[in-house]
Amino acid sequence: MKTAIIKYNAGNIRSVQFALERLGVNGTVTDNHEEIMSADKVIFPGVGEASTAMQYLKERKLDQVIAGLQQPVLGICLGMQLLCKHSEENDTECIGVFDTAVKRFQSPVENLLKIPQIGWNNITGLHSVMFEHVPENAYMYFVHSYYAALGADTVAITNYVINYSAALQKDNFYAVQFHPEKSAEAGARIIENFLNL
């Protein structure tokens, strides 16, 4: 099995590679179109800023490559947000696999809500093969200031003052807002489930 990890100007890619390694899988970090298109599984990770990331992907036509993938794709954190339609982060048009808006957390009262959300939060309403053997209310590690709103593709919900999409799924596209690669055993289970698709 070939697993491609999309290489672009976003952080945390190494962590994903190490998480695969711990599961005995060798992930190839690449921005080569052929290599991505021919992989059995594609992971689209990332921590960073939406507009710079999209610009980088567009310059290399990686946005089109990603949108056209037929094999299982897993977007993580910024990767998930970039698979949505639009992000409020610097008013960025994204890839648009999910018909979902990405918005910034708003504190209802000043300083009540710390932004970014950093830490472990629980996921509920799980309904995706990604979450097989992952218990309802499992804790995952989140680091983000923007969130994907709830919608038709929502397959897991987290609450941070409001309910938002902790995970999305549509056809062959899977996406999680949290970092499964940093979420201990429960996170590793999700990556394993994805690799077993």
Added chain:
Amino acid sequence: MLTKRIIPCLDIKDGRTVKGINFENIRDAGDPIELGALYAEQGADELVFLDITATNERRKTLSELVTRIARHVNIPFTVGGGISSVEDVNVLLQSGADKISVNTSAFKDPGLVDKLAREFGSQCIVLAIDTRFEEGDWYVYLNGGRVKTPVKAFDWAKEAVDRGAGEILLTSMNNDGTKQGFALDITAQLSQHLNVPVIASGGAGNMAHFVDVFENAQADAALAASIFHYKEIEIPALKTFLYEKGVNVRF
């Protein structure tokens, strides 16, 4: 609901874990990777590795150590100690660190915080402050607590957050090593007035101290070292205790 975090801190010197009691009298507490993986398994929410080695070989050794940690540890970790440039941070993040912490270098050149936040995002920039209460207020100390400044900890924390620091790691030198509990007043002041998470550090001696700092000082996370290294408090027991006291924690 977002949980309160328990963060063991591993001070690293020449690739080994040490812990300074009151910043002095360092004792060896073991292999950092072994210890880090053990804490992760026991339910630690994050780890902090502070490098206190001061040799020229430091940077290369540290990045190699960071890569080994990243390979073996499946929870987030922060690396700090002597970080003073965008390039230092780039190397450590590329090596697999999730966040980095800056202390003295950021105080001496506050523009560094802006640069790091712009380049890598606030979420991975932790501002560490060592502070001591004297003459009626909490003051910033530099160089591992050896150099006093006339600047108040709150003022510096606020400025750093405005410049882009994503978290504050606050160590009270008065409390550190005493096992008498965390510094609740300054932790509460920061936590209530800054809109980034505050990690309280220094003074943990028993499990009730953690409840205090979460409930009475609104800390988002609590950090400790020796009590974990010498197994005076074990993380699973601590998590159970916090849960029973109504603190929201991850199991």
